[in-house]
Amino acid sequence: MKIKEIYDLAIKEGMNADPRGEEELKRVLEKAKKEYDDLKETEKEFFDLEKLTNPYSDTRILIGDSDVEVKSILCGIDIEVGEVLLADRLKEKGKDIDLLLAHHPEGKSLTGLPGVMKMQADIWHREGVPINIGDVLIDKRMKEVQRSLMPVNHNRAVDAARILDIPFMNIHTPADNMVTSFLQKQFDELSPYTVKDVIDFLKKIPEYKEAAKMGAGPMILVGDGDKRAGRVVVDMTGGTEGPEGVLEKLADAGVGTIVGMHMGNKLRKKADEYHINVVIAGHIASDAVGLNLLLDKFEKKEINITPCSGLMRVSR
Numbered sequence: 001m002k003i004k005e006i007y008d009l010a011i012k013e014g015m016n017a018d019p020r021g022e023e024e025l026k027r028v029l030e031k032a033k034k035e036y037d038d039l040k041e042t043e044k045e046f047f048d049l050e051k052l053t054n055p056y057s058d059t060r061i062l063i064g065d066s067d068v069e070v071k072s073i074l075c076g077i078d079i080e081v082g083e084v085l086l087a088d089r090l091k092e093k094g095k096d097i098d099l100l101l102a103h104h105p106e107g108k109s110l111t112g113l114p115g116v117m118k119m120q121a122d123i124w125h126r127e128g129v130p131i132n133i134g135d136v137l138i139d140k141r142m143k144e145v146q147r148s149l150m151p152v153n154h155n156r157a158v159d160a161a162r163i164l165d166i167p168f169m170n171i172h173t174p175a176d177n178m179v180t181s182f183l184q185k186q187f188d189e190l191s192p193y194t195v196k197d198v199i200d201f202l203k204k205i206p207e208y209k210e211a212a213k214m215g216a217g218p219m220i221l222v223g224d225g226d227k228r229a230g231r232v233v234v235d236m237t238g239g240t241e242g243p244e245g246v247l248e249k250l251a252d253a254g255v256g257t258i259v260g261m262h263m264g265n266k267l268r269k270k271a272d273e274y275h276i277n278v279v280i281a282g283h284i285a286s287d288a289v290g291l292n293l294l295l296d297k298f299e300k301k302e303i304n305i306t307p308c309s310g311l312m313r314v315s316r
């Protein structure tokens with residue numbers, strides 16, 4: 001597969017699993033087209049043309065010729081300078097590494113991270129929160145995340161890959177969409193009775209089982225194991241953590257238990273205040289589930305995967 005084909009397949013799979021649905025995704029791409037068309041000629045060079053076909057601003061080919069043929073990938077949750085050097089070391093030892101594949105955004109995907117957060121309003125809307133409220137809440141939070149990314153040296157790992165001439169790509173929200181829909185579907189079928197039932201179900205999934213053995217497995221952050229779970233909502237996509245104000249709205253909309261990757265203190269306190277149970281499935285293990293679902297598709301096309309940086313490879 002060429003790098004471009006891997007990238008296109010990731011976008012396609014991410015869109016298939018996207019909680020917004022086909023219609024809304026179409027609208028997102030049309031909006032980008034209109035934005036581009038409306039730009040003055042002098043402004044057009046600053047527009048990222050990928051936005052016209054890829055609705056995920058946190059997922060990009062970061063460096064390298066997209067026509068390069070790929071047979072072997074070094075894939076990790078985070079690819080930083082250390083992993084770039086690791087790839088170079090492996091190549092020195094005679095191992096083929098045609099592409100570095102990270103989950104978490106680097107370079108322009110990192111500056112693009114706030115761009116995918118807008119979808120959280122659609123996710124809450126599906127749970128019963130009015131879209132007008134969701135749009136306002138997420139807009140404030142997006143700006144906050146954007147400001148927090150300003151001091152970051154975002155192109156450091158990409159520069160290392162460029163100097164060592166190793167193509168580098170990252171796939172963030174498409175993989176997060178996949179773990180979210182994978183888990184949500186199973187919770188919908190299972191309807192766990194108690195919060196403990198939610199934990200027990202997660203611990204049967206190999207990535208979570210291994211994480212649990214390392215002390216980073218599923219845990220109850222808010223609530224008690226013997227309390228009823230109510231409606232279980234998997235909250236694992238949309239860039240990063242949402243705004244604290246949405247917890248009250250989700251409680252009103254009838255959400256009983258949130259299953260997430262992680263949750264900061266401000267949100268945890270709100271969940272506690274509004275009596276929403278919170279189960280933390282585990283950050284890196286959840287990222288691994290999403291990535292593994294995608295890597296299965298690449299492996300079917302004869303691509304060899306070397307997992308690193310927190311990724312435990314599980315085929316399904």
Ligand SMILES: [Zn+2]
Pocket residue numbers: 104283287
């Ligand atoms: Zn993550």
